[in-house]
Amino acid sequence: MDATQSLRYFGPELVLTAAIMAVLALDLGLTARGIERSRWPGIVALAGAAAAIGSAVRLLRVPAREWLFGRMLVFDGFSVYFKVLLGLALLAAVWMSLGSREVRGQPNEGEYFTLLLSSGLAMLLMAAAANLLMAYLSLEFASLTSYVLTGFLRHNRRSAEAALKYLIYGGVASGAMIYGMSWIFGLTGSMDYAGIAAGIAQLDDPSRGAFFLALVLVLAGFGYKVASVPFHMWAPDVYTGAPIPVTAFLAVGSKAAGFAMLLRFFHFGVGAAGPVGAVTRVPLLQLGTLLCAATMTLGNLAALSQQNMKRLLAYSSIAHAGYALLGFVVFADAGVQAVLFYLTVYYIMNLGAFWVVMLIANATGHEDLPSYRGLAWRGGALPALALAIFLFSLAGLPPLAGFVGKFYVFGAGVERGLIALVVVGVLNSVVSLYYYVRVVKTMFLDEPRAEDAPVHFALNDLAAVGLLSAATLVLGIRFDWLLARVETARRIFAG
Amino acid sequence: MKFQYVPVLIAFGLGGLVAAVFVAAGMFLGPRRPSPVKEAAFECGNPPSGPAWGRFSVKFYLTAILFIVFDVEVVFMYPWAVLFRPLGVFGLVEMSVFVLVLTVGLVYVWRKGALEWD
Amino acid sequence: MTAPVFLLLAVLVVAAALTVVAHPSPVYSACALVVTLFLLSVFFVALDAQLVAVLQVIVYAGAIVVLFLFVIMLLNLTQPESRPTAGVPVVAVAVGGGIGIAALVAAALRRVPPAGAPALPEGFGDTAALARRLFTAYVLPFELTSVLLLVAIVGAVGLASRKG
Numbered sequence: 001m002d003a004t005q006s007l008r009y010f011g012p013e014l015v016l017t018a019a020i021m022a023v024l025a026l027d028l029g030l031t032a033r034g035i036e037r038s039r040w041p042g043i044v045a046l047a048g049a050a051a052a053i054g055s056a057v058r059l060l061r062v063p064a065r066e067w068l069f070g071r072m073l074v075f076d077g078f079s080v081y082f083k084v085l086l087g088l089a090l091l092a093a094v095w096m097s098l099g100s101r102e103v104r105g106q107p108n109e110g111e112y113f114t115l116l117l118s119s120g121l122a123m124l125l126m127a128a129a130a131n132l133l134m135a136y137l138s139l140e141f142a143s144l145t146s147y148v149l150t151g152f153l154r155h156n157r158r159s160a161e162a163a164l165k166y167l168i169y170g171g172v173a174s175g176a177m178i179y180g181m182s183w184i185f186g187l188t189g190s191m192d193y194a195g196i197a198a199g200i201a202q203l204d205d206p207s208r209g210a211f212f213l214a215l216v217l218v219l220a221g222f223g224y225k226v227a228s229v230p231f232h233m234w235a236p237d238v239y240t241g242a243p244i245p246v247t248a249f250l251a252v253g254s255k256a257a258g259f260a261m262l263l264r265f266f267h268f269g270v271g272a273a274g275p276v277g278a279v280t281r282v283p284l285l286q287l288g289t290l291l292c293a294a295t296m297t298l299g300n301l302a303a304l305s306q307q308n309m310k311r312l313l314a315y316s317s318i319a320h321a322g323y324a325l326l327g328f329v330v331f332a333d334a335g336v337q338a339v340l341f342y343l344t345v346y347y348i349m350n351l352g353a354f355w356v357v358m359l360i361a362n363a364t365g366h367e368d369l370p371s372y373r374g375l376a377w378r379g380g381a382l383p384a385l386a387l388a389i390f391l392f393s394l395a396g397l398p399p400l401a402g403f404v405g406k407f408y409v410f411g412a413g414v415e416r417g418l419i420a421l422v423v424v425g426v427l428n429s430v431v432s433l434y435y436y437v438r439v440v441k442t443m444f445l446d447e448p449r450a451e452d453a454p455v456h457f458a459l460n461d462l463a464a465v466g467l468l469s470a471a472t473l474v475l476g477i478r479f480d481w482l483l484a485r486v487e488t489a490r491r492i493f494a495g
Numbered sequence: 496m497k498f499q500y501v502p503v504l505i506a507f508g509l510g511g512l513v514a515a516v517f518v519a520a521g522m523f524l525g526p527r528r529p530s531p532v533k534e535a536a537f538e539c540g541n542p543p544s545g546p547a548w549g550r551f552s553v554k555f556y557l558t559a560i561l562f563i564v565f566d567v568e569v570v571f572m573y574p575w576a577v578l579f580r581p582l583g584v585f586g587l588v589e590m591s592v593f594v595l596v597l598t599v600g601l602v603y604v605w606r607k608g609a610l611e612w613d
Numbered sequence: 614m615t616a617p618v619f620l621l622l623a624v625l626v627v628a629a630a631l632t633v634v635a636h637p638s639p640v641y642s643a644c645a646l647v648v649t650l651f652l653l654s655v656f657f658v659a660l661d662a663q664l665v666a667v668l669q670v671i672v673y674a675g676a677i678v679v680l681f682l683f684v685i686m687l688l689n690l691t692q693p694e695s696r697p698t699a700g701v702p703v704v705a706v707a708v709g710g711g712i713g714i715a716a717l718v719a720a721a722l723r724r725v726p727p728a729g730a731p732a733l734p735e736g737f738g739d740t741a742a743l744a745r746r747l748f749t750a751y752v753l754p755f756e757l758t759s760v761l762l763l764v765a766i767v768g769a770v771g772l773a774s775r776k777g
Binding site for chain 1 (some may be wrong): 652717718720749750751752753754757758760761763764765767768770772
């Protein structure tokens, strides 16, 4: 489909671009009038994100599956599903920012919201990219905005340090990735995924070894985006240093966009050429299994001893990338479906957890575990309850949404015969229970001491958290609704 | 194909050669009789006032990165200019959108006062 | 490109790149980077990618290294010896890893049979051919680049113009 026809299927991206321009124009207008602080950039950004979701939801009903803009992007149920999910992540990040003490009161809020919206735009493109060039460009676009957002806090050394670390790790990973991409292009003679799949089918046996090496290099770039071991080292520092809304957006949006790229590349570019074992001489399956097991285990073990909530959630998000990778290692439609379901559930419970952490940081000024002591008994009963729901769901306890998500991922693994990996996953869930419960125990069972001041939470600040915890409860029981959505979205357009 | 660039190579070579010849001629032909008066900085700069590797202001960095951004913008115009007529209206619209977006950037930098030095 | 010319250039470019990594003074490293990038552009000419070669010189060897120099000056690294020296284990790991990757690449390449290079189409790599692809097949990446550059401007202004 050529460029002008493609625009019909490009609504969410166009809406976000317009919103970016609107926020910039508004920011300039405010600067011209000498207004330093205003709510309006955030409100316009919120409206832009909501409009983008609306546009994406309308596309959900379009059954077409097409190449867009020549052979750059694809339009299919998979990409639209991710666009809705990423749009919701963006909306939540903007909403969180509007209530964040770290972000509000900074004199360059217009820039902040511009960058946040651009980051969202880049992630939408990542979800639909089916061409090595577009994949690289959108991934770099998302990374660039994330670096600046991470370092957004003025006069905060940790924020600046986190941005620098993120930048350096990102540079190395994307360098490895584009080198691998150049090999893939050289071996298959094509940049779009369908062409790559056709090219692989014609590779002779010896060149498959070279192709496998290229896949490993590309995996470095994707692995960095989803924070999988051994490309996870940036995550704890970045999650701790960045403002909490940005951390939540990176943990939820960036990870989902990375998984969208990973799944599309391996199921559509590489996988379409036949079963994965046949594609490369050296087994990709074993490599994936190893990465998955290492990611789950390392994330959970490192989380055990964390005292800072953001750092704890960072390691927990690494572990959850490991669970989702299990669905990826299945290398079949059932796996894609499980990952989609898992990422959606993860979106709800992880976002909720970060939101509560932000509210508590707003109220107490601290993010470390000791400041949560007896929180439930000094005015924070509702947020403590919500956080307990999110953490139990993250641990995968029934009847919460996290349990259903894990059930489907592990189920897909068992069906594929990955019993050992599933056992590792279940053991990891048990380990993770320890550090999640420790937080809950601190909030409910520890007595508040004299120096712990009482805290107050406005009810309207708790609205979003209440919504998310309700969703965690409801999806734990009525998961068939989400499952039906995921089933229509799992089919990836194969050119 | 690549031999069409041989003249460029020759031009580079000639440029280097001319420079080398001038330097060599000065070295070999000129008499050398240094004296303190001759070595003073006279009508060719000031005496140095501090180390050359001083700390620069971040303003230089901002200017440099803005230069790169607009440099990259202009770079895209070379191929467009080569194919200006065959690309027709579509190419014109494409380039207009591209330049328009970056003009927003220019206006932004300007109005934000990022180009002012103080 | 004939083999002796390639070998000469390859040795030069690797030497220059090693200088970038190993030289104690960051300013000299940046200057060695100019040499590296310039030599790379010669490779691009040899690969019939003339426009890329020219852009390499204009954008990278020209503008980006200047930016690097400004950043180095901003960091105020007046004493070259103030740079922390890596311990023996770190160097050993780096060298070992580098050799390992090189061996892996060499092994992978050895398995690929040297296919006869396909004949290049007429006008391959010249500016007109590149422009035709860029402005027709790659419209979306091209337009997206403008948004990316705009956001880069906003980010740079946000980071660099912090008051106080």
